[in-house]
Amino acid sequence: MESSVRTDTAKDRKVTIYLVTVGIIGVIIIVAAALRSWGYWGYFGGGFLVVSGFGGLLGKMKEGGFAVAPCPGCGAPLKFQFAKQARILQCASCGLWSEGTETMAPVPDERVADFPVFSSPLPEGEVRWPANDAGEVVCSMCDRPARFIKIEGMDPVRALGSMVLPVSVSTVHSIMVPVCDEHHDGVALLVSGSQSALGFRSRAYQLRFCAVNGVMGMAEVSFSVLRQRSKGVTEGRHR
Ligand SMILES: [Zn+2]
Ligand SMILES: [Zn+2]
Numbered sequence: 001m002e003s004s005v006r007t008d009t010a011k012d013r014k015v016t017i018y019l020v021t022v023g024i025i026g027v028i029i030i031v032a033a034a035l036r037s038w039g040y041w042g043y044f045g046g047g048f049l050v051v052s053g054f055g056g057l058l059g060k061m062k063e064g065g066f067a068v069a070p071c072p073g074c075g076a077p078l079k080f081q082f083a084k085q086a087r088i089l090q091c092a093s094c095g096l097w098s099e100g101t102e103t104m105a106p107v108p109d110e111r112v113a114d115f116p117v118f119s120s121p122l123p124e125g126e127v128r129w130p131a132n133d134a135g136e137v138v139c140s141m142c143d144r145p146a147r148f149i150k151i152e153g154m155d156p157v158r159a160l161g162s163m164v165l166p167v168s169v170s171t172v173h174s175i176m177v178p179v180c181d182e183h184h185d186g187v188a189l190l191v192s193g194s195q196s197a198l199g200f201r202s203r204a205y206q207l208r209f210c211a212v213n214g215v216m217g218m219a220e221v222s223f224s225v226l227r228q229r230s231k232g233v234t235e236g237r238h239r
Contacts, residue, residue: 001072002105003098008066008079015065016057023053069104071096078104080224088117089224095217097203109204112141116188116199118206119219129178130208137178140186140205146178153191188223195220 026049033042064083071078073096080087088099088107097107097118129137129146136145153173173196177187188199197219200206210216 002100002103003070003072003075005067005069005083005100005102005104007083008068012065012067015060019053019056019060021053022049023057026050026053069100072098072104072106087224088113090119090218090222092218107203109207111203113201113203115223116185116190116201117223118200118203119190119197119222120200120206120210120213121197121215121217121219123213123215127175128212130205130212139178139180139183140200140209141183141202142180144180146180148176149179149184150174150176151187151189153189153196190219190221190223190226192221192226197221199223 026046029046029049030043031046032038033046036042063085064081066079066081067083068077068079070076071091071094073091074094076091076093078089078091078098080089084101086099086101088097088111090097098104099107099111130140131137132143132145137148138144139146151174173189173191175189175198177189179186186201186205190197190199198209199219199222200209
C-alpha cells in the first residue's frame with residue numbers, strides 16, 4: 001500500500017513564475033540604476049529582489065516545491081510543500097497517517113518521529129495521561145514512570161511576530177506533561193492563533209493517549225502545518 005508523490009504542477013508553476021519575475025525585475029532595476037546613476041537605493045532594491053526571487057528559486061529546487069500524493073488509505077490527494085523532504089502527515093479525509101519522501105506509505109504503530117508530528121486534539125476537560133499497570137503515569141517515549149514539567153506552546157507564527165492573531169481565552173498556552181530524565185521532547189503543545197493541539201513523537205504513545213482520553217479525529221493544528229507556515233513566513237518576509 002504505497003502511493004507516489006508528484007509535483008503539484010499548477011501550483012508549482014505559479015510559484016516558479018512569480019519567483020523568476022521578481023528576480024528579473026531585480027536585474028532590470030540594477031541595470032537601470034547603473035545606467036541612470038540612481039545610486040545606492042537602486043542597487044539595494046534591485047539586489048533585494050534578485051536575492052528574493054532567484055534565492056527563493058534555489059531554495060525551492062533544493063527542498064522541493066509543492067507536491068501531491070494520493071493517500072495510501074483512501075486515495076484523497078495529500079498536498080504538501082518541500083517535495084524532497086521526508087514527511088509524516090495525516091489524511092484529512094480518512095485520518096490515516098502516512099510517511100515517506102518520494103512515496104507515501106502508512107505509518108507503522110512503532111514509529112518514533114524526530115519531531116512531535118503526531119498531533120491529537122486536546123481533550124475537553126481534564127487531560128488523562130497513559131499509565132503503567134501500577135497506575136504510575138509514564139514517559140511518552142519510554143515506559144519509565146514520569147514526573148511532570150510545564151511546557152509552553154510552540155507557535156512559530158507568533159514567535160516570528162509577523163501576524164497579530166486574535167487570542168481566544170480558551171487557547172491553551174502551557175500545559176503540564178509527563179517526562180522522564182532522558183526524554184524531554186516527546187510531547188509538545190502546538191499552538192496557532194486560537195487553535196491548540198498536542199503533538200507526540202511516538203505514534204504508539206499517541207494511540208494510547210487518544211484511547212485513554214477518548215479523543216479522535218484530526219487536531220486543528222499540526223506540526224507540519226506550523227512548520228510550513230513558519231517557513232512560509234520566513235520566506236514571505238523577504239518579499
Ligand atoms: Zn485518506
Ligand atoms: Zn523516557
